[in-house]
Structures are given as C-alpha cells and as structure tokens.
Amino acid sequence: MNVFRTRRLARILPARYAFAIKRMTGIALLISLLASAHAYAATTQAPTIRLFPTTVVEDLRQTSSVAKEMETGLQEVIGRLDQQQQLYQQSKCDGAENDPGCQRLAKQLGATYLDMLSIMEERLPDMEHTVNNTRLSLEKRLRSELGNKMTSWTLQETLLGGNPQESAAPSPTMRGRSGMRLSERFKQYYQLVASSSSQSDQSLAVLASDIYLDMEETSELIARTREEITRATLIEQLNQSFGTITPEMMEIVGGVKSILFGDESTQMQVAGPPPGSIEQAYRSPLEN
Amino acid sequence: MSNLKLTAIFKAALLVATASLMLASCATPPPPCMGPTSKSLHYAVDEVKGRLMDGCIASFDRYYDDLLTIAEGDPKPENKRIFSEFLVWSGDQGLLSQRQASDYYNRYFNIKFTSMQGDYNNCSHTCPRRDRVMLNMERELSDKERGLLKVSQDSAGYYRADELYQEVELVLEATCTACNANR
Numbered sequence: 001m002n003v004f005r006t007r008r009l010a011r012i013l014p015a016r017y018a019f020a021i022k023r024m025t026g027i028a029l030l031i032s033l034l035a036s037a038h039a040y041a042a043t044t045q046a047p048t049i050r051l052f053p054t055t056v057v058e059d060l061r062q063t064s065s066v067a068k069e070m071e072t073g074l075q076e077v078i079g080r081l082d083q084q085q086q087l088y089q090q091s092k093c094d095g096a097e098n099d100p101g102c103q104r105l106a107k108q109l110g111a112t113y114l115d116m117l118s119i120m121e122e123r124l125p126d127m128e129h130t131v132n133n134t135r136l137s138l139e140k141r142l143r144s145e146l147g148n149k150m151t152s153w154t155l156q157e158t159l160l161g162g163n164p165q166e167s168a169a170p171s172p173t174m175r176g177r178s179g180m181r182l183s184e185r186f187k188q189y190y191q192l193v194a195s196s197s198s199q200s201d202q203s204l205a206v207l208a209s210d211i212y213l214d215m216e217e218t219s220e221l222i223a224r225t226r227e228e229i230t231r232a233t234l235i236e237q238l239n240q241s242f243g244t245i246t247p248e249m250m251e252i253v254g255g256v257k258s259i260l261f262g263d264e265s266t267q268m269q270v271a272g273p274p275p276g277s278i279e280q281a282y283r284s285p286l287e288n
Numbered sequence: 289m290s291n292l293k294l295t296a297i298f299k300a301a302l303l304v305a306t307a308s309l310m311l312a313s314c315a316t317p318p319p320p321c322m323g324p325t326s327k328s329l330h331y332a333v334d335e336v337k338g339r340l341m342d343g344c345i346a347s348f349d350r351y352y353d354d355l356l357t358i359a360e361g362d363p364k365p366e367n368k369r370i371f372s373e374f375l376v377w378s379g380d381q382g383l384l385s386q387r388q389a390s391d392y393y394n395r396y397f398n399i400k401f402t403s404m405q406g407d408y409n410n411c412s413h414t415c416p417r418r419d420r421v422m423l424n425m426e427r428e429l430s431d432k433e434r435g436l437l438k439v440s441q442d443s444a445g446y447y448r449a450d451e452l453y454q455e456v457e458l459v460l461e462a463t464c465t466a467c468n469a470n471r
Contacts, residue, residue, distance in 0.1 A: 142466040146459065147411035152421065155414075155463075156404045159455050206455050209462030216465065281442060282365060284372035286393035288400065 049145045049158065051208040052193045056141065059134035060193055060211075064186035066130045070123040071183050074256070077116045081253055084109045110240050113253065117233050120225070120256070128222045135215035142212055146205060158205055185214075228252075321347045323354045329367060332358045333374050345383050352392060359439040368397050368440045395428055396435025399449045403428050404456070411467035418464055422457060429453050 088094075088109060093102035146155060189211050232252060321344035324332035336351045344351070355374070359367045372393055379389040394402050403424035406413050414421055429449060436446040 139466040139469055142463050143411065143469075146463045147415070147467040148409050150410055151408060152404045152406040152410060152414045155410060155459065156400060156452070156456065159452060159459065160400065205459050209459045212462045212466065213458070281445065282368040282372070282440075284368065284393055284397065286372055286375055286390045287398050288390060288394060 049149075049205065051138075051141045051145055051204050053137075053141070056134065056137045057190070057193050059130065059137055060186060060190040063127075063130040063134050064183055064190050066123075066126050067181075067186050068183035070120075070127055071181060073119045073123060074116060077112060077119060078253070078256070081109065081112050081116065084112060085253075107240060110236055114233065114236050114240075116253070116256070117229050117236070121229050121233070124222055124226050124229070128219065128226070131215055131219050131222060135212065135219055138208055138212040138215065142208060146208075155205075182218075323350065324358065327358060327361060329355065329359050329362065329370055333370060337374070337377065340378070340383055341381070348378075348383065356396070356434060356439060360434070363439055363441045365440050365442060368435075368442070371397060371435075371439075396431050397440065399432075399436075399445055399452060401425050401428050401449075401452070401456075410460070410463055414460065415464035415467050418460055421460070425453055425456065 084105065088102070088105050091102060091105065093099065093105060096102050097106070146158075150158065189207075192207055193211075321339060324335040324339075326332045326335060332355055336355060340348065340351070355371070359371070375384065375389040375393050378384040379386055384392070391402050394400060403421065432449045433446055436442045436449065
C-alpha cells in the first residue's frame with residue numbers, strides 16, 4: 001500500500017474515514033512485517049526436499065503388486081520343476097538318457113520349463129513397464145532435488161541432518177539384492193516411502209538413491225531376461241524332440257529362483273559402530 | 289716511516305678481520321626449525337608456538353603432523369580443544385588465514401568433509417569429477433580416523449564420518465546417474 005497516497009486521501013476524506021484509513025495502514029504495515037518475518041524464517045530453514053511425491057509412491061505400490069502377481073504365477077511351476085528334477089535325479093537318469101522312462105521324465109521337465117518361460121514372457125512386460133515408470137519418476141526427482149538444487153556441501157549437510165554430532169536414524173536395509181522376494185522388496189520400499197512424512201530428509205535421500213539404483217539394475221535385468229527368453233524357448237522346443245535336460249536349463253531355473261525368491265546365502269551384515277559417548281563432545285569455534 | 293708501515297699493516301689486518309667476520313655472519317645457518325621435543329601435547333604446543341614465532345612458518349605442516357603424532361601417544365577428548373586453540377592462536381598471529389585454520393581443524397576433527405566444498409550444483413560440478421571427489425574424501429576419512437579416533441577417542445564421531453562417506457558415495461552414484469540420463 002502506498003503510504004503517501006493514503007495520506008493524501010485522508011486529507012480529502014472526512015475524519016472518520018481518515019481514522020479508518022490510518023488503522024488500515026497500520027494493519028497493512030503489520031501484515032507486511034509479518035510477511036517479511038515469515039519470509040526470513042523460510043530462508044533460514046533448510047529447504048525440504050521432495051523426493052517422493054504421490055506419483056512415485058503410487059508407482060512403487062503398483063510395482064509391488066505386479067511383482068507379486070508374477071511370483072504367484074511362477075511359484076507353482078517352479079515347485080513342479082523342483083519335484084520333477086528331484087525325481088529325475090532319484091531315478092538315476094544322469095548318464096542314462098537313452099532309457100525310455102528317463103526320456104519321458106526329461107520331456108515332462110522340458111515342458112514345465114517351457115511353461116515357466118511362457119509365464120515369464122507374459123508377465124515381464126508389465127513388470128518392466130512399472131519398474132521403468134518408478135525408475136523414471138525417481139530419476140527426475142533425484143536430478144532436480146539433489147542434482148540441480150544442491151551443491152556437494154548442501155548435499156552433505158542434508159545427509160547429516162540438523163545435528164551432525166547425533167548418529168543418523170537407523171537407515172533402511174541397503175540395496176535390494178539381499179535374498180528377498182521381489183514383491184517383498186518393493187512392498188518394503190513402498191511402506192518406507194508411504195511413511196516418508198515421519199522420516200528425515202537425510203534418510204529419504206539415501207532411500208531414494210537406493211531404490212533408484214535398485215530399479216536401474218532390475219530394469220536392466222528384466223530387459224536381458226526378455227531377450228534370453230525367446231532364445232531359451234527356441235532351444236527348449238528343439239530339445240523337446242530329443243528329450244534331454246541341458247545344464248543351461250537348470251542354470252536358468254536357478255537364476256530365476258534366486259531373482260524372484262531370493263538367496264539366503266547372499267545376505268550381508270554390516271558391522272555397527274562400537275559404543276562411544278559423545279555427550280561431552282568438544283565443539284570448536286573453527287567448525288563449520 | 290716504520291710507524292706508517294705498522295699502521296698500514298694494522299689497517300690491513302683490521303680489514304681482513306672485518307671481512308672474515310662479515311663472511312662468517314653471512315654463512316650462519318637459518319634457525320634449525322627443529323621439531324618439538326616434549327612428549328606432552330601442552331608443552332609441545334608451546335615449543336611449536338615459539339619456533340613458529342622465530343620464523344619457522346614454512347614448517348607449519350610438519351609441526352602440525354608432529355603434534356598429531358604426540359597426541360596419538362596420549363589420546364583423549366580434550367586434545368580436540370588443544371588443537372582448536374592452537375589453530376585459533378595461529379590465525380590470531382597471522383600465521384594462517386581464518387580459512388586455513390578452519391580447514392586444518394575440520395579435516396581432522398570434524399565429521400563434515402572439507403573436500404565436499406563447492407559452490408555449483410552437483411549435476412554440473414560434482415558429477416563430472418565424482419571419482420576425484422570420492423578419492424579426496426577417502427583421504428580425508430583417513431585423516432579423520434587419526435584426528436577423531438586416534439587423537440580424540442571420539443569413536444562415535446569417526447563412525448558417523450565413515451557412514452557419511454558411504455551415504456555420499458551411494459547418493460552421488462544415484463544422483464549422477466540421474467543427471468547423466470538427461471544428456
């Protein structure tokens with residue numbers, strides 16, 4: 001509000017209006033003072049990073065549910081493959097491929113293997129689509145929030161949080177390669193992200209980076225698997241005519257199992273810090 | 289005549305003596321800038337202060353390293369304060385700039401990494417030189433191990449710095465992949 005103009009108006013208008021205008025000027029001044037105080041407070045507070053908008057959360061939920069569907073579809077056929085393979089080995093068919101009984105078992109095993117490949121071929125495009133969606137939304141967020149809006153120093157301060165002397169909040173388990181079901185992994189991500197309002201910026205930055213890198217790997221793996229499925233299907237169709245079990249076939253089944261259902265032996269434990277008191281920690285005036 | 293001769297000889301001798309004295313004074317070596325001899329950090333700091341005031345400023349890095357080694361022999365949380373005061377004194381005496389004093393302290397005794405300083409955004413500045421940044425951080429982490437863990441017995445501080453290093457590595461990997469994907 002222009003004060004000079006108000007004063008001039010006050011001279012023209014009757015006294016009661018002049019009083020009202022004076023009050024309004026006072027209120028306007030108060031409002032502008034409050035606004036500038038608010039703006040000052042906003043500049044002194046660290047900016048909040050927006051890494052998980054609702055779209056990303058929804059993408060994660062979707063990925064978890066698609067992964068769950070794929071696992072359910074494959075669980076039965078992989079169980080069947082395991083049983084058939086066990087039967088093949090118990091019947092001592094290794095080295096007795098010409099035995100008619102073994103040939104029949106091998107054909108059954110090959111057919112189940114083809115079933116598995118066909119389920120994967122059917123479900124993988126959906127999986128690839130949702131994983132890519134999540135990856136791309138996170139990529140955009142990471143680029144904008146951590147890449148373009150922050151310097152290395154502000155990134156470090158974000159990761160340290162408000163009080164660098166305090167130990168960080170327990171971070172989520174790193175990287176999804178730790179022997180866990182694919183759907184369970186995404187479900188965990190979703191739960192962590194969905195409750196992100198209760199988390200600090202530092203753990204969110206780590207979480208977003210972790211999920212994004214995991215998605216990159218998963219996405220690459222899915223693309224490679226899709227390429228392989230066509231080749232493996234063709235080879236197995238040819239093998240069906242000869243009734244043999246190739247080592248490659250067993251290797252692929254093993255690989256699929258470890259991707260989908262995890263591998264307990266790959267779990268890694270990181271040692272925690274030894275107990276140490278920092279209560280009387282000295283703070284130098286030189287610290288930045 | 290003989291008097292004149294004697295005077296000439298005396299003058300020549302005086303000239304030679306003065307010249308040799310001047311030459312000898314030119315050949316006097318600069319102060320030796322020896323390292324501190326005390327094994328107590330307090331006394332060692334006093335010795336170093338004296339040497340620095342005697343013109344041994346060029347040996348500052350070596351003295352700082354000597355003091356750290358002495359402090360490693362008697363690690364305690366209080367050492368942090370002794371180093372801080374020594375560096376503040378060095379700044380006050382004009383031996384170091386405020387920035388240098390701050391860097392000397394933070395490199396060894398602060399959780400934050402001085403090698404993470406930068407005025408430009410990560411996509412344009414940090415990512416193109418990520419390997420170098422990580423290498424510098426790794427070197428700084430080993431100095432922090434010395435300052436925080438071995439000198440000040442601040443194990444929690446050191447492990448937080450180590451954790452921060454790992455977080456920065458992960459977050460920079462993701463951020464730089466995202467930045468590069470846009471090119």
